[in-house]
Amino acid sequence: MSVPAQVCEHGIEHVELLPAINDDDGGIIVEMKEAMDSEVFVTLLRASVSEWRRQGKKGVWIKLPIGLASLVEPTVKEGFRYHHAEPKYLMLVYWIPETTCTIPAKASNRAVIGAIVLNDKRELLVVQEKSGKFQGMGVWKIPTGVVDEGENVFEAATREVKEETGIDTEFLEVLAVRQSHKTLFEMSDVLFICMMRPLSLDIQKQELEIEAAQWMPFQDYAAQTFVQKHQLFKYITDLCLAKLHGDYRGFSPLPITSTFNNSTSYLYLNSRDLNYSEQFLNSF
């Protein structure tokens, strides 16, 4: 929703401002949609920032669709810096006040899943990848993949296993979470190691990214030299064993609704221990 404004400032009447809406933190969001001459844009931008400064506004966001790439340079020259980019737009930002900038940080993490799928014969679903770090190493690994934008972890795990191997699964738990840094450029990865129950057994591997896929006896997987040497792989083995033979409790997803906007998100927690605690408390 854009709110065009006209102001009277410095004796110049009816200076047009850029179309803008307020954000939740005392700032301004400008979403440019139509092509505009650079010089006209700079004139409007200067008048707008001047007015917003007078109004005591804080952060100014400017969203430029990729089709308006010609406005990137003039915006930068007015002192804006990059905040984040999507394939089809660039978001720039400027902090007006003299005080410390509290512009929220951009996304710097990828959510990634790794899926442990064990069948009734204690065979693990494993793949070899066509590209990436493991290419040509002959290492059998669990299916992994990036969580799509807006996708839930449990959905991503089910989708990736299906895409890579054709196997249908039911999501059970997050067994562990790994945070690692500088995995690609400045990015950090948050890896959710997921426990899945197979609902089918017939493997149909994806041609694009997967060299080979199979159900592998768990002991054969664990015996691979690389698995012994690579700590993350070793812990995945330990987690499998703990689920096969022990009583390991991971985090399972519970839907929660926000009071603010009624949206649903998912909280992953140790629901068995939580339920136990509640029974314990109710017994008083």
Add this chain to the structure above:
Amino acid sequence: MSVPAQVCEHGIEHVELLPAINDDDGGIIVEMKEAMDSEVFVTLLRASVSEWRRQGKKGVWIKLPIGLASLVEPTVKEGFRYHHAEPKYLMLVYWIPETTCTIPAKASNRAVIGAIVLNDKRELLVVQEKSGKFQGMGVWKIPTGVVDEGENVFEAATREVKEETGIDTEFLEVLAVRQSHKTLFEMSDVLFICMMRPLSLDIQKQELEIEAAQWMPFQDYAAQTFVQKHQLFKYITDLCLAKLHGDYRGFSPLPITSTFNNSTSYLYLNSRDLNYSEQFLNSF
């Protein structure tokens, strides 16, 4: 490390290419550092892409520092799209082959922490915020904050509690993880709810973002109307109770070293259950 190249193609000798290095996935990374005339840049870019196509290269990355914003528009006009942006540079990308694009997804998540700090008197460390969704609502909430780029979750939790309240803490466990979408523009948040042990008690609140901070009797925190109505807050109460009165097991951090580059990352898992399983297995 840049590898300038000269090629002979289409009968034109010594066509200069853009400085480029190979990536791990059969692609090319160009990092522009010096200012360059737009027309010269476009000529070099076309010759380079042509040569890389001949070589069978896949993705082409071009990193433009903010000082070279004038090259954004010409790069876009050559068919590149935005991949991601840091405050000081923009990364653009182009997929050469006819096959499906497998350019890795950009970061779309923020890692965020919420810190449960309970003292020996069963008082919870709570704050009221000066801006954001909770501004002016009078809600007492646990300290929260964004994990910095390259920062570990357990470090961020300790840092945020110290910054907002002046309290020193020891990180104990991740009690739960919440994934929520579209929290700011296209971003998703991955919230780690952390259990912390206070190492000091004297509160010194931060002026910039924090309206008020106090140690609050846990029952008073839980009795707030907003806490009763807001599901996430309610679960935080349940998690506190489970830790105070039950035997709730969260995920604790273990350092792991990568076989590939010797870097350290952290795996958060239920180490008590894992140790128990190992003892169980060793007893055979």
